[in-house]
Amino acid sequence: MGAGTTLESQVAVRLMENDFTFARRFLGSVLADPENTLIPLYCMNNYISLFVYESHRALKEIDPARATLLNYDSGVTIERVRHTVKLFKDTGPNKGMVGVSKYFDDLLIAFRQHLRSKVWLPAARAWVDDLGLWSYRGRLVTTTQVASFYLGATPQDLTDPKSLGLALMAVGESQGGYVARFLGTLPWEGPTTFVNAMNLGEIENKDVKTEKYFNGAFDPAFDDGMVGALTAFRCALNFLDVMLSGDTDNASAETVFKLKFVTLYQVLASLRELQRHYGASVTGRSQGILDAILGHSTTALMLQGNRRGFRNTLIHYQPAARATAQLSLSLPLCGLVEAYYPGYDFPALSQEIGEHIVRVAELCEEWAQSN
Numbered sequence: 001m002g003a004g005t006t007l008e009s010q011v012a013v014r015l016m017e018n019d020f021t022f023a024r025r026f027l028g029s030v031l032a033d034p035e036n037t038l039i040p041l042y043c044m045n046n047y048i049s050l051f052v053y054e055s056h057r058a059l060k061e062i063d064p065a066r067a068t069l070l071n072y073d074s075g076v077t078i079e080r081v082r083h084t085v086k087l088f089k090d091t092g093p094n095k096g097m098v099g100v101s102k103y104f105d106d107l108l109i110a111f112r113q114h115l116r117s118k119v120w121l122p123a124a125r126a127w128v129d130d131l132g133l134w135s136y137r138g139r140l141v142t143t144t145q146v147a148s149f150y151l152g153a154t155p156q157d158l159t160d161p162k163s164l165g166l167a168l169m170a171v172g173e174s175q176g177g178y179v180a181r182f183l184g185t186l187p188w189e190g191p192t193t194f195v196n197a198m199n200l201g202e203i204e205n206k207d208v209k210t211e212k213y214f215n216g217a218f219d220p221a222f223d224d225g226m227v228g229a230l231t232a233f234r235c236a237l238n239f240l241d242v243m244l245s246g247d248t249d250n251a252s253a254e255t256v257f258k259l260k261f262v263t264l265y266q267v268l269a270s271l272r273e274l275q276r277h278y279g280a281s282v283t284g285r286s287q288g289i290l291d292a293i294l295g296h297s298t299t300a301l302m303l304q305g306n307r308r309g310f311r312n313t314l315i316h317y318q319p320a321a322r323a324t325a326q327l328s329l330s331l332p333l334c335g336l337v338e339a340y341y342p343g344y345d346f347p348a349l350s351q352e353i354g355e356h357i358v359r360v361a362e363l364c365e366e367w368a369q370s371n
Contacts, residue, residue, distance in 0.1 A: 022255035029195035049081035081152035088270035104228030197246035237361035298356040310340035
């Protein structure tokens with residue numbers, strides 16, 4: 001069948017259009033003030049890569065001709081970055097909990113070696129700050145490690161900052177070009193994004209020594225790589241809570257919900273895996289926080305296996321055939337909420353997910369403090 005001749009393909013394209021109109025307005029906000037919007041751009045990079053990679057993959061099936069016209073460069077990096085959204089469920093280069101933890105450990109070592117190599121006096125090298133922290137409204141939203149993770153940088157990249165900068169610029173150009181080509185002449189559908197709602201002057205930066213900052217964070221059972229990985233979870237939740245939630249424009253609602261749902265799901269699924277792995281080896285305090293997060297009714301709602309089709313459609317765009325009869329282009333998210341969550345509509349589920357993000361983010365903030 002040709003493109004657009006089935007409801008499944010129409011739903012897929014509609015969901016893509018939602019994401020890319022949001023992405024175009026976001027990138028427009030960034031380009032309007034590039035000097036002050038670098039941190040929001042870092043926080044959104046993996047999501048834009050997710051949009052590009054998954055939409056192109058879906059279009060290869062439902063509209064191959066359009067997919068060919070939308071071919072993009074930097075595909076390896078964009079695919080690697082897309083996989084970071086999965087956290088411990090990553091099936092890319094940093095596979096699983098062990099792989100993600102090792103990545104952060106390798107990154108820590110690379111940063112430390114690179115920065116200390118610039119200090120000519122050996123005795124002074126131990127005093128070099130090797131971890132950059134960026135906060136918004138007092139909440140940590142990214143670090144040099146976390147930003148590198150979501151930008152797709154490898155530890156080896158850090159030995160050549162100039163080449164890394166050029167590579168990241170190429171990725172940004174690929175993303176921006178894809179967004180523009182995908183949308184063509186479609187309207188922008190809304191004047192603002194969360195960037196416009198931010199007071200960019202409230203973004204704060206400080207540099208610290210990793211050894212000191214990580215010492216005792218989360219739980220003594222965790223090594224530096226695991227602390228780095230959990231810091232990425234913390235930053236992702238804080239980004240959703242204190243930055244993205246500022247976007248209340250109706251034109252953004254469906255994509256904002258998608259980013260919240262997908263990220264919260266991956267954090268919860270990853271924390272469940274961590275709890276199973278470490279068991280009683282963590283402190284009672286850590287066990288209590290994990291129980292509070294994982295034992296909550298909204299966590300159970302999100303992790304139910306029979307809801308997988310909902311999450312898969314949000315990510316991969318193409319709805320399952322068995323759900324199509326319940327979908328409608330006139331409903332938010334084309335009726336996916338009603339199809340997979342009987343008793344909920346889009347506003348009700350959005351509210352519950354938003355409240356749980358606040359809850360889990362606050363618990364992770366508490367947990368991150370030294371034991």
